[in-house]
Amino acid sequence: MRSTAGQKPGRSAFPAAPRAGTRPQNGAVSHNHDHHHRADASLHDNYGPEARFAVEAEATLPTTKWEEEIARGLELGLPGADSIVDKRIPTFSRGELPHFAGINTFLKAPYLEDVRRCGEYDVAVLGAPFDGGTTYRSGTRFGPQGIRKISALYGPYSFELGVDLRESITIRDLGDVFTIPGNIEKTFDQITKAVSHVYASGAFPVVLGGDHSIGYPTTRGVAPHLGGGNLGIIHFDRHVDTQETDLDERMHTTPWFHATDIPNVPPKNLVQIGIGGWQAPRPGVKVSRERGTTVMTVTDCVEMGIAEAAQRALDVAWDGANAVWLSFDVDCLDAAFVPGTGWPEPGGFLPREVLKFIQIIAGSGPLAGIEVVECSPPYDNAEITALIATRVICDTLGCSVRSGHLPTKRKQKENKP
Numbered sequence: 001m002r003s004t005a006g007q008k009p010g011r012s013a014f015p016a017a018p019r020a021g022t023r024p025q026n027g028a029v030s031h032n033h034d035h036h037h038r039a040d041a042s043l044h045d046n047y048g049p050e051a052r053f054a055v056e057a058e059a060t061l062p063t064t065k066w067e068e069e070i071a072r073g074l075e076l077g078l079p080g081a082d083s084i085v086d087k088r089i090p091t092f093s094r095g096e097l098p099h100f101a102g103i104n105t106f107l108k109a110p111y112l113e114d115v116r117r118c119g120e121y122d123v124a125v126l127g128a129p130f131d132g133g134t135t136y137r138s139g140t141r142f143g144p145q146g147i148r149k150i151s152a153l154y155g156p157y158s159f160e161l162g163v164d165l166r167e168s169i170t171i172r173d174l175g176d177v178f179t180i181p182g183n184i185e186k187t188f189d190q191i192t193k194a195v196s197h198v199y200a201s202g203a204f205p206v207v208l209g210g211d212h213s214i215g216y217p218t219t220r221g222v223a224p225h226l227g228g229g230n231l232g233i234i235h236f237d238r239h240v241d242t243q244e245t246d247l248d249e250r251m252h253t254t255p256w257f258h259a260t261d262i263p264n265v266p267p268k269n270l271v272q273i274g275i276g277g278w279q280a281p282r283p284g285v286k287v288s289r290e291r292g293t294t295v296m297t298v299t300d301c302v303e304m305g306i307a308e309a310a311q312r313a314l315d316v317a318w319d320g321a322n323a324v325w326l327s328f329d330v331d332c333l334d335a336a337f338v339p340g341t342g343w344p345e346p347g348g349f350l351p352r353e354v355l356k357f358i359q360i361i362a363g364s365g366p367l368a369g370i371e372v373v374e375c376s377p378p379y380d381n382a383e384i385t386a387l388i389a390t391r392v393i394c395d396t397l398g399c400s401v402r403s404g405h406l407p408t409k410r411k412q413k414e415n416k417p
Contacts, residue, residue: 050160057162065166069095096155096166104148105173106208107156107165107394112172119201122169122407123397126198126207127176128191131376132184133213133252137342139376144176144208146340146377146386153387154394161359163398169406171397174198179210184249188217195221199369204406206393209373211342212241215255215327222325222368223262229322231368232269233259234313234361236354237329238277238345242293243284252342252374255327257287267291269321271313273357274298274332277345298349306353310360323368326361328354328392330374330385337388340380351388358392362399366408370396 047055070088077090093101096108105111106125118124127144134140156166165171177194180186191207195218198205207218215235223231235241235256242260246253260267270293288295294316301309317324335344337351349357361367372389380386400406 054159054162058157058159061157061162061164062167069166099152099155102152104145104152106148106206106390107151107154107171109171109173112174115174115197118172118174118198118203120170121172121203123171124198124201124203124205125171125173126194126205128179128194128207128210128214128218128371129176130179130181130187130191130210130214131342132179132181132187133211133250134342135246135251135253137376137379139340139378140209140211140342140374141179141181142377143210143373143375143386143389146375146380146383147208147372147389147393148173150383150386151390154390158394158398161395161398161402163401165394165397165401168401169397172203184213184251188213188220188250191217192221195369196224197221200225202408204367204397204400204408205369206397207369207371208389209371209375212237212252212327212329212373213250213255214371214373215241216250216258218327218369218371219255219259219265219325220262222323223264226264226322228264230269230320231262231265232317232319232321232324233265233271233327234317234324235270235272235327235329236274236332236357237272237327238274238279238331238348239329239343240272240275240280240284240288240295241329242272242287242291243281244287246281253281253284256293257284260291260293267293269317269319269324270294271316272296273301273309273313274349277347279343279345298347301349301357302353306356307360310357310364313357314361314364318365324365325368326370326396328358328370328372328389330372330389330392333388338385340376340378340383340385341374342376342379343374351391354388355391355395358395359399362396362405363403366405367396367400 073090073094077092077094080089129141129144131138131140157164177190191214199222241253242256243254244257259265272295275295276297330338331341332348334348335346375385375389
């Protein structure tokens, strides 16, 4: 049983950033604009504050796991041909490089066939390939495949965040939940069992959707493991998704009605960010109003400022809660940036706005896990929708590492000698 009780976000200072940065309470990185940093003869004064932080932070990162990966590649993939000058290159691709080669797992993390062992690792990625809850354009059953494929474009290091995931946490890809295309309720049961298993193991669950109907079974999988404490939800979307049924079933427009029926998932801790447009069914709006969820439109967030909006979301979601689940629907972004989704809606967020949100939220408190939903590769263009889905996950992991929330406190305790 795992709980993050007492670890209130935004209430304590984070560890100092390498050399030049400081971390304010809302989880964002603040760079010293007065340039009172440690003198470094190798750096000139023409850097911007964020760039200086990034360049200095990189020098503090180890390369141990990268070197181990190279050695493993040479052992398992055979040393390269005699004509290869760079002797770190094996004959068979093993590991990160080249980005266009290899078998697609998320970020090319090792595939873990024996899911009973997922608790040995910090992060467990699992796909929920299901689109039986869609009410217009299907295709999200291919979301996990699409996200994994484009994730090969990324390496484990983020310049701005000053984090190298390969060096700081262990990630395994568990593959996909066996969903049942013709049966929503049996699929829900499968997803709940999978997420419950991962969360109970101590690994941080990353769920690749799938349509948004999976928001109910994922939270249902986490809620029993909080020792009776409450689970908050931060929900990015253009749609409220709070009606009881749609087309006579629990479709992707309904997850939060049913999630907030779970006794320790109160609607007062549900924050819905980005809601708006011409696709918000009135029955769902009525439920949100009557149950007292917190709804924030794109305009609300932009006019109050992303940092303030993020802090309000954190305050509401964590109010009396032991843990918070992050549910990210790619359609919260403007339709121009996410063509590969079932219900695109103009007027959504810009990518840099949602990434700022994610960095603050993930840096401010120990999340229970994250799901990214409604990525539909058949409608995507140049894989840009799957790419933003990947980026949201990577920034969530990176900011959780940077703020000390990954590995989880439980993992940190297990790893102590």
